[in-house]
Amino acid sequence: MRLTVIGTGYVGAVHASCMAELGHDVLGVDVDAERIAELAAGRPPFYEPGLGALLKRGVESGRLRFGTSPAEAARFAGTHFLCVGTPPLAGSGAADLRYVEAAADALAPHLSDDALIVGKSTVPVGTAAQLAARLPGTEIAWNPEFLREGCAVQDTMRPERIVVGTGSPWAEARLREMYAPLLDAGAPFIATDPATAEMVKLASNSFLATKVSFINAMAEICDATGADVLTLTEAMGADTRIGHRFLAPGLGFGGSCLPKDIRALAARAEALGLGGSVAFLREVDAINTRQRRRIVELARRLVGGSFAERNVAVLGAAFKPNSDDVRDSPALAVAEHVRQLGAEVRIHDPEAVDKARAVCPSLQFTLDVAKTCEQADVVLHLTEWPQYRELDPAALAAVVRTPALVDARHTLDPGAWRAAGWTVHAPGRPRLGAPAGGA
Known part of the structure; x- marks a missing residue:
């Protein structure tokens, strides 16, 4: 399958590399051109055991590539994982959703009719509904990450559970197909x-x-x-x-x-x-x-x-x-x-x-x-x-x-x-x- 990963920080870089390792064609997209250049050269921008080899293998195989264009992302695939940061707002500690909203807005003009946006960012309950109202006609699902720094590759390739929240059977089916190699290996799949x-x-x-x-x-x-x-x-x-x-x-x-x-x-x-x-x-x-x-x-x-x-x-x-x-x-x-x-x-x-x-x-x-x-x-x-x-x-x-x-x-x-x-x-x-x- 083909998919994009929007945001190539800690979660995004790991997710993109692991999905390519599973055999998918992956495009990682970020506004940080310097980071994209590093990743495209097979160099992770942070230390995480096992990630360097996975990233290099994905890039060299051609299954993993990187860019900065949301329009290119929309042309490349119909499934888009949002992996951008949600830092705390000063004073309240509430999650700052501006990067999630900006990523969705940048994709919106270019999306196909069967596009699926899958959030992996850690967000407060109600965010998917807000994005659905922001992007009428686009299916929004949520697939939280459970990565432990230092064990992130292992946690992705051998997860204790895969949680997927969708609003339609076809979105769930698409994500089941995406994660099929992990499900075949026994990973629990929790649909909600x-x-x-x-x-x-x-x-x-x-x-x-x-x-x-x-x-x-x-x-x-x-x-x-x-x-x-x-x-x-x-x-x-x-x-x-x-x-x-x-x-x-x-x-x-x-x-x-x-x-x-x-x-x-x-x-x-x-x-x-x-x-x-x-x-x-x-x-x-x-x-x-x-x-x-x-x-x-x-x-x-x-x-x-x-x-x-x-x-x-x-x-x-x-x-x-x-x-x-x-x-x-x-x-x-x-x-x-x-x-x-x-x-x-x-x-x-x-x-x-x-x-x-x-x-x-x-x-x-x-x-x-x-x-x-x-x-x-x-x-x-x-x-x-x-x-x-x-x-x-x-x-x-x-x-x-x-x-x-x-x-x-x-x-x-x-x-x-x-x-x-x-x-x-x-x-x-x-x-x-x-x-x-x-x-």
Whole structure:
């Protein structure tokens, strides 16, 4: 089949590349000519495991091409996936739909009678109906994406579910045909109406965010009472009704999805006069933001109460591992706050240094962990890259000024670090601290 992908950011580039891999002929369209040139050359504009090979293979096969013309898109195919961004509006947190509307309006004059516009952008419920009123006679469907950065190719090629909201049998049939290779491999297909499909992504992300903030709230109580949050999560997660996934205490969530989506759902509910039903989401957001301040305060205590003339080493800049995305990164937020309080801050990250430097030019970045930790008064582990689990604590102890570690992600082995002479601190684990054999 032939299809277009309008918007070649994170979702669009992945979707276009994966659809070409499934054997479809795909045209990716974007107003950003520089990005289009990069993609057409087979170079992804961001780091995502597996995407580079997929993109290159699609371009070289001729099944995947890129351009900037909506008219060309309408001529190329009758099915158009909208994958443009929906950033939050300043002040309210509601989703800004101007890019969705602009993409639909740009296609509208060129569409054929049997055109199908399929939204993949994360939008508030009611958006498909608004587009249908804007484009009378054009079928509008919604097919939300459920991509995890760092696993996006896998999530597309082996999805846990495909949700499609349509208003007609022929639109559903077209999308079933589009996804046939995945359905034949056993992917669940959930057919519904557009409004329900729009709700699925925001509701899912809000639930996941709630789990993260809940366990971080429990970590605060553990800190105050001497309980251990990791044992708590182990015991809670053993209950199959709760499960272990996203029951991960630490620095909290960031990125372009969870923070944005809980605010967008809360704003939409408030606009519908139902703000009381989701008032807890505002607290979920507040608990998450509070984790960043808690790590800053813990680090400040460890350096004697003031960051003045102190060196702070930060491991991680991306909001999560296996990504170079620094949007709403908790790690960068902590690092910048510490710098503003007077510390000299150096940051290491395997992939996100360039993007982080563009966002926070006042911070220092290195590609060498030992250099990052040189003469550090405290080391903050803020992004759980697997490489950091392989570090040699004894070697790092030889280069820091004070062997003090804050493991804000709970993925380092505290026993190994303490045996090498480090004091180890982690939110919700008050019994950690002095090195083995220490006071």
